[in-house]
Amino acid sequence: MKIKSLILAGVFAIAGFNASANNSSLFSYNKSDVNSKLNCVTAVENFVNQNEGVTIANLNADGQQLVAAANLTEATSISASLLDGPVGIPSFVWGLCLSVTGILVVYLVTQDGDETKKALFGCLLGGVVYGVFYVIYVIAVIGSF
Amino acid sequence: MLGQQFFRVKADFSIKETLENGKSNLTMGTVYFDKSSKRMVYQIKFPRKETLLITDSNLYRIQEGKIIEQKPAFNILNFSIYNLALSSKMSNFGLDGNTAFKLVNVEKEDSLIISTWRPSLENLKDITGDILISQKKKQLFGLVFFNKDGKLLSKQFFEEYKNFKGLEFPGNITQINYIDGKEYYKITTFKNVVVNDLNENTIYNFALPVH
Numbered sequence: 001m002k003i004k005s006l007i008l009a010g011v012f013a014i015a016g017f018n019a020s021a022n023n024s025s026l027f028s029y030n031k032s033d034v035n036s037k038l039n040c041v042t043a044v045e046n047f048v049n050q051n052e053g054v055t056i057a058n059l060n061a062d063g064q065q066l067v068a069a070a071n072l073t074e075a076t077s078i079s080a081s082l083l084d085g086p087v088g089i090p091s092f093v094w095g096l097c098l099s100v101t102g103i104l105v106v107y108l109v110t111q112d113g114d115e116t117k118k119a120l121f122g123c124l125l126g127g128v129v130y131g132v133f134y135v136i137y138v139i140a141v142i143g144s145f
Numbered sequence: 146m147l148g149q150q151f152f153r154v155k156a157d158f159s160i161k162e163t164l165e166n167g168k169s170n171l172t173m174g175t176v177y178f179d180k181s182s183k184r185m186v187y188q189i190k191f192p193r194k195e196t197l198l199i200t201d202s203n204l205y206r207i208q209e210g211k212i213i214e215q216k217p218a219f220n221i222l223n224f225s226i227y228n229l230a231l232s233s234k235m236s237n238f239g240l241d242g243n244t245a246f247k248l249v250n251v252e253k254e255d256s257l258i259i260s261t262w263r264p265s266l267e268n269l270k271d272i273t274g275d276i277l278i279s280q281k282k283k284q285l286f287g288l289v290f291f292n293k294d295g296k297l298l299s300k301q302f303f304e305e306y307k308n309f310k311g312l313e314f315p316g317n318i319t320q321i322n323y324i325d326g327k328e329y330y331k332i333t334t335f336k337n338v339v340v341n342d343l344n345e346n347t348i349y350n351f352a353l354p355v356h
Binding site (some may be wrong): 022023024026027029033034037038040041042044045048051054055057058070071072074075076077139 | 168195210252257281286
């Protein structure tokens with residue numbers, strides 16, 4: 001138990017434990033406000049749950065009315081909802097060790113063409129550096145025989 | 146005592162969101178994730194019936210048994226909420242041991258433990274800023290993302306956790322994106338979560354249609 005406490009204390013010390021800072025306000029949101037913004041979409045969701053097998057193409061008049069009220073897109077939101085996943089943009093952030101993913105991050109985060117180009121150049125440069133090291137490694141391995 | 150090994154998760158999902166073009170989106174269906182076969186399968190029932198297969202390199206969109214779209218999808222599986230949950234890495238969102246970000250601060254405020262992660266790679270600092278992670282009762286509660294200039298980009302909240310055979314999984318994820326001074330919302334809900342399901346192998350090991 002003592003060891004555990006010491007390790008914990010060490011981690012906090014290294015990380016710069018700061019009890020006075022105030023970031024907790026960042027971790028709050030108005031839940032009812034968010035829900036109300038999506039009220040019309042929730043009505044469609046309930047309709048779909050109550051009508052097994054219904055799609056946007058075979059809605060009855062009630063369903064069509066709900067979809068119109070929600071101003072719903074007909075497309076499945078692949079890039080917006082699934083490619084960035086339920087966890088959102090940051091899914092890619094974790095994978096930044098992969099240079100191609102880094103480009104996606106730039107695109108998704110900044111939506112800025114120039115920034116994306118910079119990341120692309122960074123990726124290409126990274127690839128060249130990796131390639132050079134790989135060639136040196138292979139030569140060294142071959143030379144050792 | 147060894148912890149239980151989790152290898153599969155299945156859940157009914159719903160994603161509701163507001164879009165920048167003023168429209169909204171609703172996507173509903175069932176998601177299957179198999180850690181061993183490295184496959185994530187979305188059986189979508191609304192707005193239209195289709196299947197999305199995500200492997201460790203690609204995303205395939207399949208309608209009526211035909212691949213209608215293919216996109217590169219690097220690293221989605223590893224950092225998906227499903228893999229993080231099954232691997233018990235969700236509380237720190239997989240940042241432990243990640244070389245791209247370093248832990249620079251930890252603070253305890255009210256019921257939250259808040260950690261600040263800063264990009265440690267030079268080229269990464271030009272792209273993104275700090276990430277704040279909060280934990281409540283040892284569970285991931287919130288994520289806050291800033292851009293390289295310290296401007297707030299996005300907040301995500303993981304709530305309504307339930308325990309499924311020892312696996313803690315959120316029932317609700319709320320995301321607020323801040324774009325050009327406006328807020329956009331996304332709510333993802335999970336229901337009927339099944340862990341380590343031994344049925345439906347065909348879906349968990351979903352094979353691409355052959356033409």
